[in-house]
Amino acid sequence: MNTVLRTELRDRTAVLTLDRPGQLNAIGSETASRLKQALADIRANDDVRALVITGAGRAFSAGADLGEIESFTTPGQFRDFVGRLTEAFALLEDFPKPSVAAVHGFAFGGGLELALACDLRVAERGTRLGLPEMKLGVLPGAGGTQRLPRLLPPAIAKQMILTGEPIDAERAHALGLVNELAEPGGALKTAEALAAKLTAGAPLALAAGKRLIDYGLGMDLEAAIAYERETVAVLFCTEDRTEGLKAFRERRPGDFRGV
Numbered sequence: 001m002n003t004v005l006r007t008e009l010r011d012r013t014a015v016l017t018l019d020r021p022g023q024l025n026a027i028g029s030e031t032a033s034r035l036k037q038a039l040a041d042i043r044a045n046d047d048v049r050a051l052v053i054t055g056a057g058r059a060f061s062a063g064a065d066l067g068e069i070e071s072f073t074t075p076g077q078f079r080d081f082v083g084r085l086t087e088a089f090a091l092l093e094d095f096p097k098p099s100v101a102a103v104h105g106f107a108f109g110g111g112l113e114l115a116l117a118c119d120l121r122v123a124e125r126g127t128r129l130g131l132p133e134m135k136l137g138v139l140p141g142a143g144g145t146q147r148l149p150r151l152l153p154p155a156i157a158k159q160m161i162l163t164g165e166p167i168d169a170e171r172a173h174a175l176g177l178v179n180e181l182a183e184p185g186g187a188l189k190t191a192e193a194l195a196a197k198l199t200a201g202a203p204l205a206l207a208a209g210k211r212l213i214d215y216g217l218g219m220d221l222e223a224a225i226a227y228e229r230e231t232v233a234v235l236f237c238t239e240d241r242t243e244g245l246k247a248f249r250e251r252r253p254g255d256f257r258g259v
């Protein structure tokens with residue numbers, strides 16, 4: 001069986017590589033299962049503070065495995081397929097460690113949806129990002145219709161979803177969908193450099209910051225501010241807070257232990 005996913009630990013960053021280059025890293029049930037297991041392993045590893053997801057070969061991912069989808073004979077099979085895969089997306093989005101998608105070549109369909117479930121995105125110039133499901137007679141089924149309009153102006157997201165036409169990395173960066181542009185061949189290196197900045201943070205503050213931003217967006221402002229205040233109060237009682245102030249006074253990076 002071909003390896004569909006590789007995990008490498010590089011200092012405090014885990015690099016997950018979708019590894020089906022012959023099929024442009026199309027994501028099937030096997031990939032999703034391996035990704036879920038990899039996320040569980042990384043979550044349990046306190047030495048890992050950030051996650052980078054990238055693709056082998058000439059693409060990030062061309063989306064859900066159309067060969068596998070074509071093999072389905074009942075709507076229930078597709079519903080189960082999407083359900084299993086989108087469950088993994090929820091794991092990724094609620095992951096307590098920040099994630100960066102290193103995107104190149106193509107991020108289409110479920111591939112873009114995977115990148116949207118990451119916290120940050122780095123894309124090489126010339127990368128094409130799109131949700132072509134409409135051209136297949138289906139819809140983005142792993143969060144694309146919900147996450148894209150939360151990251152792009154809704155009218156731009158609607159145009160991408162209803163036309164199925166991709167945009168390039170330069171336009172995605174100008175619109176704020178991509179955090180950093182990289183030169184051709186440089187997405188992974190740029191993403192790892194961004195992840196290294198994230199790993200300098202205190203683990204509890206990183207997890208709480210992600211949660212506050214993600215959940216706060218869906219709350220009314222007054223409740224969200226109260227949520228922030230409570231969270232800040234809890235973090236004030238951590239050893240990491242004491243270490244952070246001590247490190248500042250001693251002009252050195254904080255040595256945070258997540259306690």
Ligand SMILES: CCCCCCCCCCCCC[C@H](O)CC(=O)SCCNC(=O)CCNC(=O)[C@H](O)C(C)(C)COP(=O)(O)OP(=O)(O)OC[C@H]1O[C@@H](n2cnc3c(N)ncnc32)[C@H](O)[C@@H]1OP(=O)(O)O
Nearest residue numbers: 023026032035062063064065066085088109110140141142
């Ligand atoms: C941690 C959490 C992660 C959890 C798992 C993530 C789940 C993701 C899945 C979500 C579930 C479904 C919901 C989703 O919204 C539905 C979809 O994604 S539908 C698929 C959408 N994608 C597409 O329509 C893109 C299809 N591909 C293309 O248009 C073109 O290949 C391309 C990308 C424009 C590139 O074109 P070319 O450069 O010409 O390359 P080829 O077309 O010749 O392709 C090369 C080779 O790859 C095979 N291939 C390409 N795309 C797919 C694919 N999606 N599935 C399977 N195989 C694919 C292609 O057949 C060629 O293979 P060969 O014929 O040479 O054997």
